[in-house]
Amino acid sequence: MKQKYKVLLAMVSAVLLVAMSVLGTLAYLTDKDDIKNTFTVGQVYIKLDEEIVDEMGEPTGEGRTEDGNKYHLLPGHTYTKDPTVTVEADSEEAFIRMIMTINEQADLDAIFAPGVKLDTILTGYDASKWMLVDEKEVGDTRVYEFRYYKTVNTVDKAALPLEPLFTAIEMPTHLTNEDMAKLDNLKIDIEAHAIQADGFEGDADKAWKAFDEQMNP
Structure with a gap:
């Protein structure tokens, strides 16, 4: 980033299944969920939602939700779940990522010994579109970071x-x-982030480092 002037950054995040408090004044321009702010330096807006389903994971035909769904888990059953990021119209070129947090990790690893893998319970994941770049354990949760394979400009x-x-989520037979009793409180939280590409010379690591430092000072 050039030292001759300060580049104002636009950042945005959307959350599915997780309630987050509104942030105070930040050094970067930020936006969250569907709260719209207009900036003369440009804007970056995203939305995170999934299809509305009943507790058995069957689509209800009622559209999509940004609040997530509740599921009644049974062995051998497949549940529709399609967390999708939409880059809103007239958004500046941006890097996009999703952070997925799964709890009950110790029980999951024991049930799916020698350890749970994403393709064990998730179907329809395309690693060529959403690249898994990081996986870490935090307490009894496992946190996965997926980055979209290219920047997006609308x-x-x-x-x-x-x-x-x-x-979809697929429960083994x-x-x-x-x-199943151990999975009674199973929760999959997904959060989507976007940060403008301008100013980072195509360096996604640099962009997400700036995002994380701003969101977690």
Whole structure:
């Protein structure tokens, strides 16, 4: 970033299944969920939603939700779940990522010994579109960072839905009553972030470092 002037950054995040408090004044221009702010230096807006389903994971035909769904888990059953980021119209070129947090990790690893893998319970995940760049454990949760394979620009264009992170959750048939009881509080939280590409010379690591430092000072 050139030292001759200060580059104002536009950042945005959207959350599915997680309630987050509104942030105070930041050094970077920020936006969250569907709260709209107009800036003369440009704007970056995203939306994160998924199809509305009943507790058995069947689409209800009622559209999409930004509040997430509740599921009644049964062995051998597949539940529709398609977390999708939409880059809103007239957004500046931006890097996009999703952060997925899964709790009950110790129980999941024990049930799916020698350890749970994404393709064990998630279907429709395309690693060529959403690249897994980081995986870490925080307490009894596992946090995954997925980055979209390219920057997205919708300046003078309509809103653009990206490919979903995955399309369904599949519960294996071998799970017992004891196994299912351990998953009674299973929760998958997904958060989407975007930060403008300008000023980072195509360096996604540099961009996300700036994002994380701003959001977690």
